[in-house]
Amino acid sequence: MGYESAWLSYKENHTLKIPWNGSKIYADTWGKTIEAAVTELQRAVKEICGMDMGITGQEEEAGILLKKEQDNALGEEGYKIQCRDGRLTVTSQGEKGLLYGSFACIRMLQTKEEFSAEEKTEKPSAPLRMLNHWDNMDGSIERGYSGNSFFFEDNKILVNERTRDYARLAASVGINGVVINNVNVKDRATWLIDEVYQKELQRMSEIFETYGIQLFLSLNFAAPMELGNLDSADPCKEAVQQWWNDKMQELYTRLPNLGGFLVKADSEGRPGPFTYGRTHADGANMLADAVAPYHGKIIWRCFVYNCQQDWRDRKTDRARSGYDNFRPLDGQFRENVILQVKNGPMDFQVREPVSPLFGGMEKTNEMLEVQIAQEYTGQQRHVCYLIPMFQEVLKFRTYCQEDRDTVEDIVTGKTMGNTNCGIAAVINTGNDENWTGHDLAAANFFGFGRLCFNTSLSAEEIAKEWIVCTFGHDREVQEKILQMLMMSWKTYEKYTSPLGIGWMVNPNYHYGPNVDGYEYDRWGTYHRADHLGMGVCRGKKGTGYAQQYREPNASMYENVQTCPEELLLFFHYVPYTYQLKTGKTMIQHIYDTHFEGAEEAAYMADLWDSLEGKIETKVFERVQKRLAHQKEHAKEWRDQINSYFYRKSMIPDEKHRTIY
């Protein structure tokens, strides 16, 4: 199947004034990443400006120069861009910086940003900027909404043109680490660390390396038993430790650029140290010791909770579990262990508070995990631009110290002065022609990379860049798509989830409304609605979750008056007649937002329809179909939720709209 180049599909623009003289590129050192940077520049300049750029060994005759320069402030990944006297110069201390700088120049050509004689300096905000693929070796993708895997098929590893094009896309927005396989490591995937797969992994890792990306793998904690025939995977047993040490030595000999491993342990049925009465620190440290000689990292997920809860027990709370499990272990992890924490305490709902593990751990490396695969946010059939949500998460103050205490400070290393930290996204790609199923979902892939590279960019700035790179310069196209993207998250929230209550989806599949789908369920995800009201009491008198935050956050959430209203029902059970700050009752708010949300979905479909003729037909029709579905589906959400709560509360809509 053919595929497209997403935001790297360059649009010819011969009116562009080329700011450099001559048609030669010069690099003062060569290596495969610099070669890639030069090739990227050649391709872009040819396609955008129609100019063939040759290569020269003579600095004086070059129009574009890539130069390595010792500059500790910039580091290996930072760069400077300057355009003076007809010469465009990109400078960095490392090859990766030169590649990122070259992609930045390309973006400037795409967006017609002026090249200035002043130095433009940029250094990535987050040290680790990672994509997590949940790809299985049979080719399926867990929570994948854009076709099958382009890494695996029939238990084989695929390394081809698409691998390179994927690496280009990822590198162009600054991604420097990729986990290629699902965190649920089962069946054949356990064998990925075995010799049988090392040749292909080596080829893949070389391609990645060219684009400044380190390959990571997800590990099966029980591999010593499943691969090594040991009778245990106990991290404190010498035979087990030895097995891992040997395995890592073997792997790193063949794959010296391997970044390390991602581990989901003791979670949703996956094996882990609990089986042996050991802690997560025991488990993570054993692996960390095994990879330390090769500078490997162990990224250990904190998504650990009891998925066998009793719904009758009002004290158990899934939201508490990440903190309860990991906070006591603060300070016990090795330096090359990073805890990967989902943005919220539950699981990628459209609205959640920030996980209290941020700021809760003072001596532990942490990484933020977000999901751009839209599992709970419309599965790439609905538009939902998530960068505004991620920005809110990053700006959240944890109060773990007087200043430099936001999630952003923590994951960019400002709080603790560490470099083993960063941001990871569960990625939304597959082998669909356009990579992300919904064309507009590519804004999340692009935006995620851009945000990690520069956390001070606004969601709107990022969206504008993506739109121009993808669709070109037509004003109306830009304005309307920007409007759609910027409203989409809130719109989705309006017709799905009221005031911080999530999970009203069809079980397993997680698509479409089902108010009680998870209500009397062992997964521990409730709205607790009855005829008087709804919400989960998570204060001192309830599950106590609010107390996991530092002050003043704990009190803010504890008190119904100060709790941010978008999270009201996450933290409090309130009656349907509870009055919100708008003066509306809680039930009226539900009715109103659901009507509004569905109207907004219809409005987005109209906006897109009005762009007919201005967007490539194939793309236009693809998106149009999805928006038409979203519009209908939003009504279904509206009607099910409104009817459900009307029937529970028997309080009529003040505006007398049809509620069934």
Ligand code: BDP
């Ligand atoms: C949930 C997904 C499940 C994943 C799990 C995880 O529904 O498929 O395995 O997260 O993050 O959101 O491990």
